[in-house]
Amino acid sequence: MSKPVLSAHFESRTPSDVRLAQMKYAERKVKPEAVINVGIGNVSLPTNPAMMDRMFHLDAPGSPFNKGVVRYTATGGFDETKDAFINILKSQGFDTSKLQVLVTDGGSTAMELLIVGVCGPAGSSEKPLMMIDPAYTNYISFAERLGRKTVTVKRKMSVDGKFDLPELSTIEAVIKESKPAALLVIPYDNPTGQLYDMTTMKALAELCVKYNLWMVSDEAYRELFYVDNPELVSIWGITDKEVPGIEGRRIGIETASKVWNACGLRIGAIVTDSPEFANRCQAEYTANLCANAIGQYIFGALAHQSKEELNNWCRDLRNYYGDTIKRVSARFKELEPRLIISSPDASIYSVIDVRDVVKPGFDSIDFTLFCAGEGVVDMDGVSTTLLCAPMKGFYDIPAGEANPGSTQFRISYVESPEGMMKVPELFVELLRQYEANR
Incomplete structure (x- = not known):
């Protein structure tokens, strides 16, 4: 008996890059003790x-x-x-x-x-x-x-x-x-x-x-x-x-x-x-x-x-994010100077480019799936992994052309400042694990 057919659009769909790691991690049978998810801009601060x-x-x-x-x-x-x-x-x-x-x-x-x-x-x-x-x-x-x-x-x-x-x-x-x-x-x-x-x-x-x-x-x-x-x-x-x-x-x-x-x-x-x-x-x-x-x-x-209440709220938020983004960016460069880190000027994201660190043929989606599906790092005695977003889906690139996002990742500053400061060490260590076995 034949089955109903999906539309061509549905047949072609894959998860958004900002949800990809989270979905893969949900399928992971043996999960680490902790996971830091910076793959999606899901703000964890209290609302106004x-x-x-x-x-x-x-x-x-x-x-x-x-x-x-x-x-x-x-x-x-x-x-x-x-x-x-x-x-x-x-x-x-x-x-x-x-x-x-x-x-x-x-x-x-x-x-x-x-x-x-x-x-x-x-x-x-x-x-x-x-x-x-x-x-x-x-x-x-x-x-x-x-x-x-x-x-x-x-x-x-x-x-x-x-x-x-x-x-x-x-x-x-x-x-x-x-x-x-x-x-x-x-x-x-x-x-x-x-x-x-x-x-x-x-x-x-x-x-x-x-x-x-x-x-x-x-x-x-x-x-x-x-x-x-x-x-x-x-x-x-x-x-x-x-x-x-x-x-x-x-x-x-x-x-x-x-x-x-x-x-x-x-x-x-x-x-x-x-x-x-x-x-x-x-x-x-x-x-x-x-x-x-x-x-x-x-x-x-x-x-x-009031105008003052709204503007004071925004000022405090700028101070909160600005300090964290600058400290995390500096820590990435300390751990791996060859990483390229986007300038921390606005919004709540950084782009990390590993093009000068990895071997040829690296694919950001494969690394993201590795981190979500099997990667683990011992962080002060706690087994931990990292979820981030590959940048390939952020580029509208014709088929057959090289995609700059193949070596790039977006991280979202949605964890606590303490949690965000763990991200550089997690990322660098997981990247080393991945490259050692590729």
Whole structure:
């Protein structure tokens, strides 16, 4: 008897690189005593106190859930939740008078809506999404799921750990050739930790205006930067005054996950100054009905926080991550000077490149599976392994071309500072074990 057939898309799917190690480790029959998982940006810090108070008191007077009823919200979200996103932007000095917000189930759903909303027809090569490689792997995965094309310009990681953007003339040449619908930037970059400056952002905005593109900025890590920065880098800091014609083509991706330490809340948003995009986006999202109501209510607490409260929270978080990232990066270089470590400038990630350490033929996915499936290190008498993310899936590389991610890994600063300081020794020792047997 014949069996039902999966779609070609399902047949081709493999786990996302950020979940690969975790899934392999779950299958491991004999597990070590401890595992440090830095493969996914699953923040382990407590969430904002105002949000926490609502989380612990869903039955409080004034709560929409105090009688145990959980109803749909409007498709666009609670007004209070939308106001929370606006309040955060206002507290950072941006003009929000023309902005509209659609609350989504996490930033991931916002990404998917973005691709549907600007790219060409499914299955065609028309109006692709233009990205800067390496790019957050979910954009690549969602584009494949939706049958939309992507096109990239490539960054290269130099030996000093810097990812340098291509020349503007190179980016412009790709725009002319591929005719994208939108340019995606991640100013506080995932996965590289690179921090864009406003001069670069404005130059990219000028290209968007010149070639009639949407400019999309994923601002999940907007408040997390660790260098002296005279101005907060954001798409909302670019107006018609700086780049005539940019207003009305700006789209931002927001999330509660990272700066607000609420990954599992699954609350995000699309923010835009295009009324037409906002209206059509909401119409598309009616099929989803709405984002989760309890998460919206919890995040909505930030609508009532003062500018000082919001900015103090962000400052403390910068201090926390900045110190840890710099210490961990230095420890990697102490243990293995030939490693290339990305510059610790922004977000909550580092990229580790082992290209000058390993033998030819090394594959980052194979090493990741080794660590998750059998690798172990004695750490002060405790058998321990490490889960990290191979970078191959962060590059949109045509078949047959060399993938820089074959020797690169992303680590997420989601463990305690004490736990993160164990990562360099674990990584280096596991790498030595792997190479000795390859």
